[in-house]
Each structure stands twice: as C-alpha cells, then as structure tokens.
Amino acid sequence: MDYSFTPEEDAFRKEISDFLDKELPSEWFEKFRYTYWEEDDESWEITKSWNKKLGEKGYLGVGLPKEYGGLGGSHFHHVVFEEELYSRGRTPTWIEKNITVDWISPTLLEVGTEEQKEKFVKPAAKGDLVFCLGYSEPDSGSDLASMTTSAVEDGDEFIINGQKTWTTMAHRADYIWLAARTDPDAPPHKGITIFLIDMKTPGITVRPIINMLHSHSYNEVFFDNCRVPKSAIINQKNMGWYVMMVALNHExxxxxxxxxxxxxxxxxxxxxxxxxxxxxxxxxxxxxxxxxxxxxxxxxxxxxxxxxxxxxxxxxxxxxxxxxxxxxxxxxxxxxxxxxxxxxxxxxxxxxxxxxxxxxxxxxxxxxxxxxxxxxxxxxxxxxxxxxxxxxxxxxxx
Amino acid sequence: MDLEFNKEQQLLKSSVQDFLKKESPMTVVREMLSDEMGCSKKVWKKMAELGWLGIVAPDEYEGLEGNLIDLAIIMEEMGAACFTSPFFSTVISGIAVNEAGSEDQKKSILPKMVDGKLIMTLATDESEAWFGSPHISTTAAEDGDNYVINGTKLFVLNAHIADKIICLARTSDGEKPEDGLTFFIVDGKADGVTCHMLDTLANDKQNEVIFENVKVPKSSVLGEVGNAWDALEKVKQFASVAKSAESLGGLVSVLDMTAKYAKDRKQFGRPLGGFQVIAHYLADMMVDVDGSRVITYKAAWLLSKGLPAEKEVSMAKSFVSEASQRVTINGHQIHGAMGFCDEHDMHLYYRNAKTTEMQFGDSDYHLEKVAVEIGL
CATH class of the missing domain: 1.20.140.10 (Butyryl-CoA Dehydrogenase, subunit A, domain 3)
Structure with missing residues (x-):
C-alpha cells in the first residue's frame, strides 16, 4: 500500500505547473470562467490554439504512446496532468479534450485498425482533430441499447438515417463517433456498430440546443441518407456495444x-x-x-x-x-x-x-x-x- | 501509488480473518457480551502468541514493529467480526507509553504488554470533557515524592480489569486549557481507584473510574509534567484511525450481510435486490464502504510514514462516522423486521457502529478540525 506519487511523477507535476504558470494567460481565466458550458467563435479559436500548444508538448495526449503523438506517460502522469490543469479552474481546455484524446483515442488504439490509428490518433493528440460522441437519441437516453439510428449496407458503403441528440461539441467537431443499428433483428446490444464519420459528409445536419444557461454546447445531429464508406467502421460490424464499453472504461x-x-x-x-x-x-x-x-x-x-x-x-x-x-x-x-x-x-x-x-x-x-x-x-x-x-x-x- | 494491500498486509488480513472465524464466531461473540473481559483468556493468550498485542511496539520491546496500516488491518477485521476484547485499549495505551514514556517505563511495560500479561487503558474523558477535550478537571497535586489524584473519569474501556490506567490529570492551570496536563500511569488496583461498569448500548466494557486521593510516585508520570497535550494529540490520531478501521470492518460486514439477504429474500416473486430501489440503497452502501476504506487507509499510511496527518485523520473519522450511520440504518431497512430481532446479528453492528462513532470524536468534532486544516 502506497498513497504517494513517485518523485518522477512529482517532478512531472512541477513541470506541468511551471508550464501552466508561464503559458496560461491570467486574462483567459477571467474570460473562460464566464463560459462554463459555452464558447463563442473567438474563445473556440483560443481553445484550439491552446490545445495545439499542449499537443506540441505531448501533454494533450499524455497517456498516449509517443509514436501516436503522446508523451507515453503512465495512468498516473495522466492524473497529474489533469489535476494541475483543472486545479486552475476553467481553462480553454474542456470536454472536447476528454472526448477526443482521453476516451476515443485510447479506444482506437485498443480496437481500431493500424490505418485508423495513424489517421486519427496522432492528429487528435496534437490538437488538430476534435471528435464528438453520437450516442443518445430522443427516445434512447439511459436505455441506450434501444437506439434506432440505422446504418444499412449498400455495396461498399453504409447509408445512415436517424437522429442523435445532446451531442456535445457537434458544431465544432471534425468527426462524430457514431453508434448506429446495423442489425435490427439481433438483440439490442448485438446489432450496434460504431462508425467514425467526417462531419462534412453530405446528409449530416447539426442543429443547436440551447441549454438552461442560455449556452450552446449540445446539439441535435440529423442523418439523412448519409453515405459513409465501410472503412468508417470501428472494429467490426455489430461489435458496437463492446467498443462503447471499451470507450466507457476510459471515460x-x-x-x-x-x-x-x-x-x-x-x-x-x-x-x-x-x-x-x-x-x-x-x-x-x-x-x-x-x-x-x-x-x-x-x-x-x-x-x-x-x-x-x-x-x-x-x-x-x-x-x-x-x-x-x-x-x-x-x-x-x-x-x-x-x-x-x-x-x-x-x-x-x-x-x-x-x-x-x-x-x-x-x-x-x-x-x-x-x-x-x-x-x-x-x-x-x-x-x-x-x-x-x-x-x-x-x-x-x- | 498502489491502494491495494501488499502481500504481507494481505497475509496479515487473512490470518486475522481466519483466527476470528475460528475463535470468535458470532455464537461466541454473543456469549462474550456478558463476559467480564469481553473475550476468553484462551483467545487473549493466543492473540499474544501471534504477536498482535505488540503489532506496533518496537522490536527492542519484543514488538512486531509493524505500523499503523497493520494495526488498522487488525482493527478492521475485529470490527468485521464484532470481536470485543481489551485489545484496542491496551495497544493504544502501549502507543502512549511508547510515544511519551521513559526508557524505564517502556522496558517495564511494553514487553509485558506484548506478552499479554498487562491489560491497559486510557482514562481521558470526563463528565464535562469528552472526545479528548483539554478541559480536564481531574487534578494531580504534588505531595513530596508523590502526586495525589482526585477526580472522576468516564467511558474508560476495560478499567475494571486493567492492570494499568493511563490517567490524564491537571497538574497546573495555564493560559490555555491544554497547558498543565499530565499523564500518570496508575495501577488499576491502587488504593482509592473505584470502577463502576457503565451499562452501555453495545455491552462493551466502559467504566466510570473514580480517583479518590490516589497516591502515585513521581516515577509514574508519563512524559513531561504539564506537557501531556502534544502526546495526547498524537495518541488521539492513532486511536481515531484505529477506530475508523474498526468501523469500516463493521460496515463491510453489514454490506455483505445485507447484499446476501437481498439476494435470498423474495417478495413479489423476485429477490429484493432485483428492485432498483433496494439495489440503489446497496450501491450507496458500497460507495460508503469503499469511501471509508480509501480515506481510512490514507490516514493510516500517512501515520505509518511519520508524515503530517491531522487533516486526513479527521477526514477519515468524520467520513466513516457518517457512513456508519447511513450504512447501518440502510442495512436495517433492507432486513425489515428480521433485522430488529435479537437473534439477528444486524443490531450488534448497529450498536457497535454508534459506539465507535462516539469514541475519539464524532463527525462534527472532526469536521471542525478539517475546517481549520482547509484554512477556515
């Protein structure tokens, strides 16, 4: 039993703390403390450039391997980094980092193809990509396995139809990590597939949901005959529930x-x-x-x-x-x-x-x-x- | 960082579990409620042979030289088994002797304690001063080569069978109530010492101890005259963590017992635990049990390393005290009328949880200490 961080982890904490002291302008604190759930175009630009700065140092993906743009740190390095960052209050980095780098990227490393790892993880760790999570639907909240958004195979493609909701950062994301039903006849958990889809794909419409703080962070995402290549599948067809559980473990x-x-x-x-x-x-x-x-x-x-x-x-x-x-x-x-x-x-x-x-x-x-x-x-x-x-x-x- | 027990700690835990399962099953626990010592002499002797009484005593006094994590492990299992004995009062007194005592005192007391030949206890609380308060009115007046102690102590564990009572008394008035306090090692059978066993909720052996012109030699002063406060604070930290661990053990048993009951007992055609409302009670109980564990052992770990632990000790005692209230009342709720029966063990845990909560500071007492530690 040992409740302490190692001297090396403590040194890393000092490194992060010094970095934040030097690089995090105090006026940002004032700016971002007002914007707990929201961002405007100006602040989003700050977020992107700040995340890139963290990415250059490898801090953004502190727990990801070096060959994928991370720092190759342990789980404890990740803890140390998060503690230092969030103890500063509201900084430009927020939920987009968790979704993209902490949850989806390690899941890709576990269950994705080499091609997907190359294509997505490195840019994510560098702050060049943002993902959003397409899980909840209007009729599938806590009962997520009942989702009805469908993905129907058509030659080398899937055609996606349906609606996702409460999709945090969909209006800023480059890709959506989408859970869709690929086998309507299988038991609910066994007919779901995860796709990673470019948000610019024709057939995707994003509509803002304004929350009770009058902020925009949630969205509705509509799929209307949206065609995606088979290569967008993560892991295998109908293995979506498993992939989601892997991602959840990182969450x-x-x-x-x-x-x-x-x-x-x-x-x-x-x-x-x-x-x-x-x-x-x-x-x-x-x-x-x-x-x-x-x-x-x-x-x-x-x-x-x-x-x-x-x-x-x-x-x-x-x-x-x-x-x-x-x-x-x-x-x-x-x-x-x-x-x-x-x-x-x-x-x-x-x-x-x-x-x-x-x-x-x-x-x-x-x-x-x-x-x-x-x-x-x-x-x-x-x-x-x-x-x-x-x-x-x-x-x-x- | 590693919050799990290492191999030796795991081994200690399972050996205590095995011992208590064999020597003190619940039938024996119930018999011992009316026993003078709270455990049989045979069990006490075996515990001494295993070295537990010297778990934290230094090697030079024949102790195992373990640390507070080891003590917490033993206390946790004792709490889990509802095991009563003079173990805690003796070991914590031994800690006081080791912290504050002279070489002679340590030599004469600790090896005997380790051997199981010395039952000891701390006498600090009074009718207007509890939870280790410094507002002590028991006095010790200098009289030649002696001190003469007068006053009444309360809630003194096992005083009726104690060979040594470590009594906190006022030797002078200072600017603060903390000043002028002195520890005395008093023979339990000394002239003028009278014990009245208190009728308590859990039938644990708490006493009112009256000191009436009790004459003790100056050599019985433990530590410096007038300067007991710092040592007392230290001892209270160790005791609070040990008591938190004992509570934690009780909560582990309540959760196990209740989860089992919720799986076996059927109503409306399914086990109780198949209803979300009951499952959620149990989930919350598990949060309390696991939360109590991580904070109790953090405090124990800090003390084992000799690091400052004021904040974490009080966090542990406060959290565990409140968790005890929630877990035991939910345990009763889920057991229904069954848990209210004398023959069911649930109420033994309910009683013990309240007892340990009231020893060495309840939640409110420790929250005030936390308030100071967070800068308030």
Whole structure:
C-alpha cells in the first residue's frame, strides 16, 4: 500500500505547473470562467490554439504512446496532468479534450485498425482533430441499447438515417463517433456498430440546443441518407456495444472534476474569510465551517476513489464498477457544492455574472444552474448505481 | 501509488480473518457480551502468541514493529467480526507509553504488554470533557515524592480489569486549557481507584473510574509534567484511525450481510435486490464502504510514514462516522423486521457502529478540525 506519487511523477507535476504558470494567460481565466458550458467563435479559436500548444508538448495526449503523438506517460502522469490543469479552474481546455484524446483515442488504439490509428490518433493528440460522441437519441437516453439510428449496407458503403441528440461539441467537431443499428433483428446490444464519420459528409445536419444557461454546447445531429464508406467502421460490424464499453472504461476514473471542485472550495473558503455578516466573518460561523469541511472531506474521498481506479488500470486490472462508484459520489458532490455555495452566499447567489455586485464573478450562480445537470451527463447517477449493484454486488436488475 | 494491500498486509488480513472465524464466531461473540473481559483468556493468550498485542511496539520491546496500516488491518477485521476484547485499549495505551514514556517505563511495560500479561487503558474523558477535550478537571497535586489524584473519569474501556490506567490529570492551570496536563500511569488496583461498569448500548466494557486521593510516585508520570497535550494529540490520531478501521470492518460486514439477504429474500416473486430501489440503497452502501476504506487507509499510511496527518485523520473519522450511520440504518431497512430481532446479528453492528462513532470524536468534532486544516 502506497498513497504517494513517485518523485518522477512529482517532478512531472512541477513541470506541468511551471508550464501552466508561464503559458496560461491570467486574462483567459477571467474570460473562460464566464463560459462554463459555452464558447463563442473567438474563445473556440483560443481553445484550439491552446490545445495545439499542449499537443506540441505531448501533454494533450499524455497517456498516449509517443509514436501516436503522446508523451507515453503512465495512468498516473495522466492524473497529474489533469489535476494541475483543472486545479486552475476553467481553462480553454474542456470536454472536447476528454472526448477526443482521453476516451476515443485510447479506444482506437485498443480496437481500431493500424490505418485508423495513424489517421486519427496522432492528429487528435496534437490538437488538430476534435471528435464528438453520437450516442443518445430522443427516445434512447439511459436505455441506450434501444437506439434506432440505422446504418444499412449498400455495396461498399453504409447509408445512415436517424437522429442523435445532446451531442456535445457537434458544431465544432471534425468527426462524430457514431453508434448506429446495423442489425435490427439481433438483440439490442448485438446489432450496434460504431462508425467514425467526417462531419462534412453530405446528409449530416447539426442543429443547436440551447441549454438552461442560455449556452450552446449540445446539439441535435440529423442523418439523412448519409453515405459513409465501410472503412468508417470501428472494429467490426455489430461489435458496437463492446467498443462503447471499451470507450466507457476510459471515460471512468477521471480526476478532473474533483480537482475543479477543490479549486472552487478554495474560492469559497477565501470568500468566507473576507465577507462579514452581522459583524462577523462568515468563516467564524460554525454551521458554515462544518458545511465546507464536509465538502472537503467528500472531495478528498472522491479523489481517492478515482486514484483507486487509476491504480487498478495501472496494474492492468479490469475495471468493472469502480468508476461508476466514484461517479455516484462525484455527481452528488457537484450538487452539494452548488447548494452549499447558495447557502453561504445568501441573496448574493442570485446575482448573475454581469451584475455589478455579483460575488466570485457570479460563478456560484452559474454553478447553481449547472447543478441541475450534474447527475445526468455521462450516464445518470441512477445508471451508475445500477452498474455498481450489478457489476459490484452481483444483482440482477430487470 | 498502489491502494491495494501488499502481500504481507494481505497475509496479515487473512490470518486475522481466519483466527476470528475460528475463535470468535458470532455464537461466541454473543456469549462474550456478558463476559467480564469481553473475550476468553484462551483467545487473549493466543492473540499474544501471534504477536498482535505488540503489532506496533518496537522490536527492542519484543514488538512486531509493524505500523499503523497493520494495526488498522487488525482493527478492521475485529470490527468485521464484532470481536470485543481489551485489545484496542491496551495497544493504544502501549502507543502512549511508547510515544511519551521513559526508557524505564517502556522496558517495564511494553514487553509485558506484548506478552499479554498487562491489560491497559486510557482514562481521558470526563463528565464535562469528552472526545479528548483539554478541559480536564481531574487534578494531580504534588505531595513530596508523590502526586495525589482526585477526580472522576468516564467511558474508560476495560478499567475494571486493567492492570494499568493511563490517567490524564491537571497538574497546573495555564493560559490555555491544554497547558498543565499530565499523564500518570496508575495501577488499576491502587488504593482509592473505584470502577463502576457503565451499562452501555453495545455491552462493551466502559467504566466510570473514580480517583479518590490516589497516591502515585513521581516515577509514574508519563512524559513531561504539564506537557501531556502534544502526546495526547498524537495518541488521539492513532486511536481515531484505529477506530475508523474498526468501523469500516463493521460496515463491510453489514454490506455483505445485507447484499446476501437481498439476494435470498423474495417478495413479489423476485429477490429484493432485483428492485432498483433496494439495489440503489446497496450501491450507496458500497460507495460508503469503499469511501471509508480509501480515506481510512490514507490516514493510516500517512501515520505509518511519520508524515503530517491531522487533516486526513479527521477526514477519515468524520467520513466513516457518517457512513456508519447511513450504512447501518440502510442495512436495517433492507432486513425489515428480521433485522430488529435479537437473534439477528444486524443490531450488534448497529450498536457497535454508534459506539465507535462516539469514541475519539464524532463527525462534527472532526469536521471542525478539517475546517481549520482547509484554512477556515
């Protein structure tokens, strides 16, 4: 048993921290902290160029092999990089990096052809490509296997028809990692295939969905007789569910959320030490102290549960329910953090980001709104509980 | 980083498991609830032979020179088996002696303790000072070559059978309540020491100990006169982690027991665990169990390396305390009326969970410490 990072990993942390100190302009922090879920054309250009800068150093794909543009680091190097990056708060790098480099790229390395690895992974690791995930459909959310978007074989091509939804970053992505039904007669899990499709292919239409923060990050993606070559198939026809599970394994165990929460908690602590109510600093209020301390405890526990997943991955052990288990606590914590911040700020939490009197730049008002989505994205908390009950405890659920 | 046990740790864990399964099955645990010592002399002797009483004692005093991870492993398994004995109170007193004691004190006490020939306990809490509070009113007044101790201690584990009681008393008033506190090693059978066994929820052996003009020689001072506070804080850290580990073990058993019940018990034509509402309770219990494990052993690991651990120790005790409440009440909920029956073991865990929660600081107490550590 060993809870420490190696000296080499600590040195890498220092390297990343120095790099961020030098290269991350502080004005970006102000710009991006307002844009938690969104980006405009200007900020997207910053994101792209910043990700390219990370890509040049190999940091973007820290865990990917060097021959594919990564740094060839271990799972722990990846953890260190994410912790350092996300402890800076909202930087230009966000979900597009996770989707493209952390989830899809390693999946391609595991299940893709040599040609696909060459074509996609290296540019992804360099920040030259962005992917989006085409999973959810209007009638297939938590029950993903019921998806109906179809891909019908026609000579050397497949013809795709259907609709995907909640597709984060589809309006910016170069390719979509699409799950479509290729065998309508097979059991739901056995008739799905994953395709990696150029977003410029005729027949694809992207329509924005504006979320409750008035931001654009989700989209609907329509496929209308969209023809794609057979070479767009990842792994094999009808092996899509398996490929999705491989990708999901890479999606689990991320440390970005707890790192970001730690940074926010730090802001709340500072706030409480500078703001008075009834002549006393908020930090002297025993109820507030207890609430913030409890958050700190649970953030630490979430971090450690994620480390546990990383340790298992590092040892080459199979991950089953561990990532979902950490995500249950993580999802709850986002909501708690948001609610507790409202309790601490009182009526000031009602002031949105452009209010003259908004505390902490209106961040907490935005987080409160965001909290409504925290238990939903990436598999609802209830689905994570199903995974833990089934994979971790051996229950059979109907 | 590797959050799993290494081979030796795994071996220790399975040997404790095997031992307790053989020597202390639940039938024996129940018999021992009314036993004076909480475990048979035969089992106590065997534990000594295995070296557990010296698990963290240095080699020079015949200990195994293990670290806090090893102690946590033993405590976890004891908690999992509902095993009661003077193990904890003795080992934690041994830690106090090793932390604060003179060479002579260590030599005279630790090898005997390792051998199972010395039952010990810490007497710190009082009617107006618990969870290791410094507001101690028990006094020790200098009288020639002696000190004379007066006061009443509460919640003292195994005092009625203890050979040595390590008593925290005030030798002077200082600027802060932490100043002027001194540890004394008092003979359990000394004149003026009276024990009253307290009737407790879990039938563990807690006592009210009255010190009435108890005369002890100056050589019985443990550590420096007036300076017990730092040593006490250190001992409290070790104790908090050991108690967190004991709670964790109990929670592991509750989860196992409840998951099994939810697989066996059928209603509406299917096992209880086939209903999402029950499966989700169990998933949440597993989050609590695994969460308790990673934070408890982080604190144990830090202490084993001699690294600062104030924050993590309090995080562990706080998280485990709250997890205990959730896991045990959910365990009862899923067991239904069955779990409320005396013959079912569920309530033993429910009782023990509350008992360990109330020892060495509950969640609120430790959250205040965490608050300080995060800069509040």
């Amino acid at each position: 689990r165990g991320g440390v970005n959320f707890p790192s970001h929460m730690k940074q926010l908690l730090g802001e709340l602590v500072q706030y409480c030490k500078t703001i008075k109510r009834d002549g006393k600093y908020l930090s002297e209020d025993s109820v507030i102290r207890k609430k913030l301390a409890k958050l700190a405890v649970e953030i630490e526990v979430t971090t450690l549960l994620n480390y546990r997943t990383t340790c298992l991955q590092h040892k080459g052990k199979k991950i089953t329910h561990e990532g979902s288990l950490a995500k249950i606590l993580c999802n709850d914590m986002w909501t708690k953090l948001a609610q507790i911040s409202t309790e601490i700020l009182g009526p000031f939490v009602l002031l949105d980001r452009f209010s003259r009197r908004a505390p902490i730049h209106g961040d907490m008002a935005r987080y409160f709104l965001n909290a409504a989505s925290m238990g939903v994205g990436g598999g609802a908390t209830e689905i994570q509980r199903n995974v833990v009950a089934q994979m971790g405890l051996g229950f059979k659920l109907k």
